[in-house]
Amino acid sequence: MTPLQHYLVLSGALFSVGAWGVLARRSIIMVVMCLELMFNAVNIALVAFSNYANAGAGRGEVFVFFVLAIAAAEVAVGLAIGIAMYRLREKLDVDELDEMRG
Amino acid sequence: MHFSTPIFYLVSALVIIPAVLMVAMRNLIYSAIAMIACFIGVAAVFVTLNAELLAASQLLIYVGAISILILFAIMLTRRRSGAICLFFHRQSWAALPAGAALAVVLGIVLGSARFSAGSAPKNPSTANLASLLFNQYAFPFELASLVLLVAIVGAVLLAMRERRS
Structure with a gap:
């Protein structure tokens, strides 16, 4: 059987790709999509721990359900902010959002 | 080497390659399609971890709902001249080394970590998951629906706001 560490390394790799995307891309929609990648990476780690844990098997999967619900809410609000930003200034560039810069 | 290890590497490639393509591709629509593949x-991966219910939920919620929502947002924010092609910004050259460094650190730490968890999976069943979700975690489960309701109302309020001229 595949060791637990393999799944954790896969999760870490996916999380890093998501972090790269969040840092590198300019479009606010792309940033939201890369955040979803990071959510998925965390879900993989949670399910792997849930599957290999000695005690309390299945609790990690319950947690993943709540992560799914919160991720859906986050996507809806994030995309609504993107659309409101587009309505306001016809742009999606996160670099343009600098009104609150000190 | 057990039979499941080659399958794990195949499935990992199915996750990582679309993810890298998604970040690297210029067109937002192509990125969204790569994201669906990821x-x-x-x-x-959930199927290889014996989490069939979560695999089905992943397909329903992420592939079915969230991807369509993102595609709609991309379509709604098109310019008259075509899709907005924002790509990398000023600090992007630093993002790839930062992401690679994070990957190396996470890979070393997670790959060498030893847990008290056994090396063999315990295969928690869907029935076990359901009894946890509807007995011990019933109240948080209902609370999640409230969070979703608030998020829906907030999203509608944000996206429907009229432009003040």
Whole structure:
């Protein structure tokens, strides 16, 4: 059987790709999509721990359900902010959002 | 080497390759399609971890709902001249080394970590998951629906706001 560490390394790799995307891309929609990648990476780690844990098997999967619900809410609000930003200034560039810069 | 290890590497490639393509591709529509492929790969990972219900939920929620929502947002924010092609910004050259460094650190730490968890999976069943979700975690489960309701109302309020001229 595949060791637990393999799944954790896969999760870490996916999380890093998501972090790269969040840092590198300019479009606010792309940033939201890369955040979803990071959510998925965390879900993989949670399910792997849930599957290999000695005690309390299945609790990690319950947690993943709540992560799914919160991720859906986050996507809806994030995309609504993107659309409101587009309505306001016809742009999606996160670099343009600098009104609150000190 | 056990039979499941080659399958794990195949499924990992199904997750990582679309993810890298998604970040690297210029067109937002292509990125969204790569993201859908990556989500299907994650569902396959859940199947290899004996989490069939979560794999189905992943397909329904991520591939079915969230991807369509993102595609709609991309379509709604098109310019008259075509899709907005924002790509990398000023600090992007630093993002790839930062992401690679994070990957190396996470890989070393997670790959060498030793847990008290056994090396063999315990295969928690869907019935076990359901009894946890509807007995011990019933109240948080209902609370999640409230969070979703608030998020829906907030999203509608944000997106429907009229432009003040």
